[in-house]
Amino acid sequence: MALDINKIRNDFPILKQMVHNRPLVYFDNAATTQKPVKVIESMDRIYRETNSNIHRGVHHLSDLTTRHFEEARETIRKFINARHDHEIIFTPGTTAGINLVAFSFGEKYVRQGDEIIISAIEHHSNIVPWQMLCERKGAKLKIIPINDHGELLMDQYEMLFSSETRLVALTHVANSIGTINPVKKMIETAHRHEVPVLIDGAQAVQHGRVDVQDLDADFYIFSGHKMYGPTGIGVLYGKEAILDELPPYQTGGEMVDQVSFEKTTFNRLPFKFEAGTPNYIGGIGLAAAADYLQETGLDEIAAREKDLLEYGNKRLAEIGGLHLFGEAGNKISIMSFILDDIHPYDAGMIIDKYGIAVRTGNHCAQPFMERFGIRGTIRASLVFYNTHQEIDLLCEAVEKVKQMFN
Ligand code: PMP
Numbered sequence: 001m002a003l004d005i006n007k008i009r010n011d012f013p014i015l016k017q018m019v020h021n022r023p024l025v026y027f028d029n030a031a032t033t034q035k036p037v038k039v040i041e042s043m044d045r046i047y048r049e050t051n052s053n054i055h056r057g058v059h060h061l062s063d064l065t066t067r068h069f070e071e072a073r074e075t076i077r078k079f080i081n082a083r084h085d086h087e088i089i090f091t092p093g094t095t096a097g098i099n100l101v102a103f104s105f106g107e108k109y110v111r112q113g114d115e116i117i118i119s120a121i122e123h124h125s126n127i128v129p130w131q132m133l134c135e136r137k138g139a140k141l142k143i144i145p146i147n148d149h150g151e152l153l154m155d156q157y158e159m160l161f162s163s164e165t166r167l168v169a170l171t172h173v174a175n176s177i178g179t180i181n182p183v184k185k186m187i188e189t190a191h192r193h194e195v196p197v198l199i200d201g202a203q204a205v206q207h208g209r210v211d212v213q214d215l216d217a218d219f220y221i222f223s224g225h226k227m228y229g230p231t232g233i234g235v236l237y238g239k240e241a242i243l244d245e246l247p248p249y250q251t252g253g254e255m256v257d258q259v260s261f262e263k264t265t266f267n268r269l270p271f272k273f274e275a276g277t278p279n280y281i282g283g284i285g286l287a288a289a290a291d292y293l294q295e296t297g298l299d300e301i302a303a304r305e306k307d308l309l310e311y312g313n314k315r316l317a318e319i320g321g322l323h324l325f326g327e328a329g330n331k332i333s334i335m336s337f338i339l340d341d342i343h344p345y346d347a348g349m350i351i352d353k354y355g356i357a358v359r360t361g362n363h364c365a366q367p368f369m370e371r372f373g374i375r376g377t378i379r380a381s382l383v384f385y386n387t388h389q390e391i392d393l394l395c396e397a398v399e400k401v402k403q404m405f406n
Contacts, residue, residue, distance in 0.1 A: 003300050008385050011036040011292075015385060022355030025390040030175050030203060030334055030381035031359050032225045035289075039229055042288035043281050054280045055254065055271075069280040072287035073270070079290040080220060081211040082237050086269040089236040089243075090283050094202040095125040097221035097236035098169070100273060101198055102129035104246040105167065112138035115164045117195075119144040119152055119181070120371060121174040124364040126200045130169055139166070146371065150177045150326035157186065161193040168197045172204035176365040176379070177326025178309075178334030180204075184215050191216065196242065202226055206293065206383070207332045208302040212237050224282060229289030233282030236273070243269055250275040296384070304384045309333040312382060312391045319398055325377055333386075336363075336377040339402065344378045347401045351378070354397040356390075 009015055012034045017024050026034060046068065052061035054069050073088045082088060091097040110116070116130050120143055134141050142165075144157045168190045173180050187197045196218035204210055206227035212220045217237070224233040238246075248255055248266055255275040257265040266272045293301070312335050316322055321340035339347055348360035361376040362369045369376060380394060 001297075001300065003296065003304050003384060005385075005387060008296070011038070012385055013037060013040075019355040019357075020353055025354075025356040025386075025393055027380040027382060027386065027390070027394065028357045028359050029383045029386075030226070030363075030379065032231070033206060033228045033383060034385070035230070036228055036292050038292045039285050039288045043230060043285040046281050046284055051281070053277055065280060068284050069278070072280075072283040075287035075290050076235055079210075079294070080205070080235075080237055081213050083213060084240055087237055087240050087243065089238065089270045089273045090278050091221075091234045091236050091273075092232055092279065093223040093225070093234035094200060094221050095129075097219075097234055098125055098198070098200065099129045100236060100249040101169075101219055101221075101238075102133045104249050104273075105242075106133040106137065107247055108245065110134075110137045110139050110166050113164055114139040114166045115142050115160075115162060116140070116166060117142045117144065117157075117160050117168045117170075117190075119170055120146045121150060121152070121176065121179060121181075121365065121368050122169075122171050123175050123200065123202070124366070125202075126169055126171055127367070140164075143367075144170075146368075149328050150174065150179045150368075151328045152179075152181055152186075154182070154185075158189060161190075161195065165193060165195045168195055169200070170197065171200040171202075172210075173201075173207065173332050174326070174365070174368075175203045175334075176363040176368050176377070177328070177336045178203075178331040178381075179326060179328040180330040180332060182330075183217070187216050187218075203332065206301075207305060209298045218242055224286040224289065227286075227289055228292060229286040230282045233279045233286050235286070240269065243273070248272050248275070252276050254278070301384045305333040305382065308382045308384075308386055308388070308391070309335070311388050312380065312394075315391055315395050316398075319395060319402075321402060322398065325372060325374075333382040335380045335382070337380075338374060338377055339398070339405075342401060342405050344376045346405075347378050347398070350401045350404060351394070351397045354393065354400070356394055356397055358394070 050064040054066040142160045198219040199217045201222040205222045220237040225231040252275045325336045344360040359379045
């Protein structure tokens with residue numbers, strides 16, 4: 001069933017405001033999404049009614065908040081269909097989750113001469129932690145190349161494996177141009193070589209169903225703030241058997257079992273990887289976001305966003321001097337483009353004056369920009385609360401930009 005767009009827009013109070021005396025058009029969703037009332041209220045309720053530090057508290061409020069937090073973990077488990085609650089590690093976000101694995105997995109399994117495979121369309125957060133690990137260990141980064149549409153070259157991927165390959169770290173969806181990578185197939189390939197796979201799901205979980213068991217991902221990582229949840233919270237899913245073997249990343253309170261000045265033993269999963277007071281309010285807000293997505297319907301969301309992408313691509317293609325990047329056959333509703341002889345930053349500044357929020361620059365994907373010989377793009381990232389009328393307004397604003405520069 002099609003989504004009721006009036007109801008949906010009412011769920012997001014921020015969308016009602018005026019910017020520069022025009023109705024806000026929010027097309028910066030790949031950077032962060034707006035929050036529905038359900039998420040805002042879930043966190044507000046905890047602060048007003050039950051706030052107390054979690055775990056090990058014997059008093060009423062601590063017990064209630066602990067229960068809410070652990071229920072949130074179960075909600076997230078169901079959201080991505082993990083096998084066990086304790087495979088869900090709360091982190092501050094995608095970057096933090098990738099760094100955790102780069103450290104803990106790297107400490108345990110990566111040695112001099114080993115190799116790690118990433119792709120040419122990764123976010124900096126899925127490049128730099130591996131580069132640093134390689135520098136620390138004397139290991140080597142290998143890169144899956146892309147074609148002109150921004151799709152990974154599968155035959156080249158297969159050829160990158162060697163007996164030294166220790167891990168593949170790959171984005172599910174590229175934030176710069178929206179390509180959806182065939183991760184299930186790519187995981188199968190890696191497993192044939194007995195190599196585990198980490199998937200950066202920061203741009204994927206908010207656009208359609210993700211089932212980590214069906215994908216057979218070894219690690220799957222995402223951020224709350226990009227899936228209509230709060231900032232400062234994210235999820236690292238890892239298979240129990242692998243997480244059990246890894247050493248802890250950060251250390252301190254919560255993640256310990258017994259501490260003496262001679263020796264410390266560590267807590268069981270998931271707590272081994274959640275040092276310090278966790279962002280329990282964020283975790284509860286994130287679960288509310290997952291509930292909101294489920295109630296709205298991930299299939300319905302995907303269908304609406306596909307329609308928006310088709311309409312947006314068609315309308316933008318009508319504008320002379322506009323070049324779209326990333327025309328992968330399978331992609332999410334991101335339109336990344338440049339305008340002849342106009343710097344993306346200048347265009348973005350003018351587009352903002354029409355109340356339209358787009359992002360300009362390299363989108364934390366400098367190697368991708370280099371591949372195409374550009375400095376950056378103007379990126380309009382749309383989600384299900386956006387409309388055809390908003391796309392029309394963007395097209396009008398782009399025409400105005402062109403007029404001003406001519
Ligand atoms: N990976 C991808 C694909 C992203 O789009 C982003 C955020 N733009 C990140 C990682 C990093 O996410 P965060 O800033 O929430 O840690």
